[in-house]
Amino acid sequence: MSADSQHEVGERIAARRRARRLTQTGLAAASHVSYATIRSVERGARRPSDGVLEAIAAALEVDATQLRTGYVGTERRVHRALPELSSVIAGYDIPQGPPVRTPDELADATSTAVSWRLGAQYGRIAAGIPDLLRDAIRYVHTACGPEQRNAARMLATAARTADAIAFKYGERDLSARLIDVMRWAADRARDPLVQAATAYVRTEVFFAARAHAVGLAALEQAIEAAPAPSSRPKAAARGTLHMRAAVIAGRDGNVDRADSHLKHARQLGDQVAVEGIYLGTAFGPGSVRIHEVSVAVSLGRDHLDRALRVATEWKPPAGLSAERRSGFYIELARAQEWAGLQADAFESLKAARAVAPQHTREHPWAREVIGNLRRFHRSDAESLSHFAHWIGAV
Numbered sequence: 001m002s003a004d005s006q007h008e009v010g011e012r013i014a015a016r017r018r019a020r021r022l023t024q025t026g027l028a029a030a031s032h033v034s035y036a037t038i039r040s041v042e043r044g045a046r047r048p049s050d051g052v053l054e055a056i057a058a059a060l061e062v063d064a065t066q067l068r069t070g071y072v073g074t075e076r077r078v079h080r081a082l083p084e085l086s087s088v089i090a091g092y093d094i095p096q097g098p099p100v101r102t103p104d105e106l107a108d109a110t111s112t113a114v115s116w117r118l119g120a121q122y123g124r125i126a127a128g129i130p131d132l133l134r135d136a137i138r139y140v141h142t143a144c145g146p147e148q149r150n151a152a153r154m155l156a157t158a159a160r161t162a163d164a165i166a167f168k169y170g171e172r173d174l175s176a177r178l179i180d181v182m183r184w185a186a187d188r189a190r191d192p193l194v195q196a197a198t199a200y201v202r203t204e205v206f207f208a209a210r211a212h213a214v215g216l217a218a219l220e221q222a223i224e225a226a227p228a229p230s231s232r233p234k235a236a237a238r239g240t241l242h243m244r245a246a247v248i249a250g251r252d253g254n255v256d257r258a259d260s261h262l263k264h265a266r267q268l269g270d271q272v273a274v275e276g277i278y279l280g281t282a283f284g285p286g287s288v289r290i291h292e293v294s295v296a297v298s299l300g301r302d303h304l305d306r307a308l309r310v311a312t313e314w315k316p317p318a319g320l321s322a323e324r325r326s327g328f329y330i331e332l333a334r335a336q337e338w339a340g341l342q343a344d345a346f347e348s349l350k351a352a353r354a355v356a357p358q359h360t361r362e363h364p365w366a367r368e369v370i371g372n373l374r375r376f377h378r379s380d381a382e383s384l385s386h387f388a389h390w391i392g393a394v
């Protein structure tokens with residue numbers, strides 16, 4: 001169920017087209033959709049079919065959920081890809097011939113897939129990740145010497161990108177197997193920064209199992225093994241582990257250790273100074289601020305003032321990854337709902353959806369908050385119901 005009118009969809013497509021400096025004729029040519037259809041859709045006179053929307057989204061290099069909020073084709077595409085992903089990694093440790101793509105082509109495709117993950121464009125990931133992962137596995141087995149280490153780094157990154165859709169769409173067993181592929185690749189990369197990134201992602205297994213104490217112990221071991229923060233990438237690698245450790249310590253109810261890890265993350269964020277992407281993970285002062293909210297929410301209702309205080313002083317800038325910004329607003333919504341600020345919580349959820357629709361739609365806390373708001377906050381019942389139907393909370 002879409003909460004968007006035809007005019008809103010048309011305006012969104014037109015804005016994206018102009019941002020890419022395309023004319024309507026150019027978009028028609030790039031999408032293989034007739035000029036008359038493009039013109040009619042942008043004017044709001046016609047609602048695009050799923051096929052037309054997908055074609056336009058591909059030409060604009062965005063996920064279709066960025067154009068129409070209620071679009072469900074992304075879920076279909078992801079669920080179609082998951083069995084193939086499982087098949088691709090079934091024999092990841094067994095040589096199966098050379099990759100189809102060249103190393104440079106693989107590197108470009110992997111970099112593009114990472115940008116999709118950070119932008120929460122899960123449908124685009126699903127369309128290409130099985131073939132990318134297959135080639136990356138084959139490249140590790142056929143590369144020799146130092147080249148194999150580069151191939152292993154690429155495989156770890158590709159497996160992490162695949163895990164983004166497996167984990168977010170509830171395929172916990174597949175997610176754990178993809179993390180095993182990451183760990184296997186990290187061992188072959190013999191790169192402590194890849195090892196740190198793998199330890200960061202592995203925490204998903206502990207979150208899913210609610211094994212917070214052992215997850216914290218694993219992260220603290222990874223921090224000990226991480227290189228000294230003598231450069232920006234090394235500081236970022238250690239800083240991301242401290243961020244993650246702070247959150248899982250919060251889930252474990254350990255206030256002192258959560259605060260200690262958050263303090264270290266803040267210091268390393270200041271050392272890095274500039275927000276950036278380090279081996280596929282966003283890190284910098286902004287990411288640390290977002291994790292301050294995450295830690296406060298993880299610690300529970302008695303600490304919600306900490307989350308609300310951050311939100312009154314700071315908002316995530318557009319330069320941060322869409323997934324991070326969306327996560328900030330979802331966690332803030334949970335704190336606002338706990339504090340009885342129902343209208344503010346709903347505004348935060350709408351902000352999360354505007355930034356990264358699919359990330360918001362698949363987030364269990366977003367569903368929980370909207371469900372509570374719909375039951376107990378009646379002043380905006382129709383809009384709440386639209387949102388709840390969109391997110392699947394009814």
